[in-house]
Amino acid sequence: MSRNPEDPVYNRIEAARLAKGLTRQELADKAGVHYQTIGYLEREEYSPSLVLALRISKVLVQEVSDLFSLSPIRKEK
Amino acid sequence: MSRNPEDPVYNRIEAARLAKGLTRQELADKAGVHYQTIGYLEREEYSPSLVLALRISKVLVQEVSDLFSLSPIRKEK
């Protein structure tokens, strides 16, 4: 049941992306995915594969756990 | 292409699981997945969703990046 909508993954992708001054298209290119995929993730419409999470974290230079969490993300950091 | 077999995710699940003295069944139960799923992951037959990676990391009390990596895992650490 890890693909169960009842336990979503929260993320701070948008904030981290904006902090680096990237557009979704740019982040998508660097992560090697479609730009819409970034949109879906930022809107938390679904949660990424681990591969994608690792790639995005690498691009945004963050620990995976700094970007993604099983519990709702606090605003500050 | 994040679901591309050409970029696998390496992991140290088995070592970390054994270090905690857990069987696959036990780890599976704690992570809320089927015990065969743990087997597939340990054999690196496929890579987990982020949700599952986060759950496994939590059970094994490790940073995601301590357990999973886009590049082959070094033995020590």
Next chain:
DNA sequence: ATAAAATGTAGTATACATACTACATAGCAT
């Protein structure tokens, strides 16, 4: 006000992670 760029929404198609069942093999007790 207009245009361009960024993001949102909608819909289809595909690949793969996961669940599950069943049986085989290996290891380890006794």
Next chain:
DNA sequence: ATGCTATGTAGTATGTATACTACATTTTAT
């Protein structure tokens, strides 16, 4: 040797992440 527990292998079924296209809406700049 027998049995038990852990793990491997094989196969099917399902959901969902991702790709992609097209168009709408919002934002930003001029």
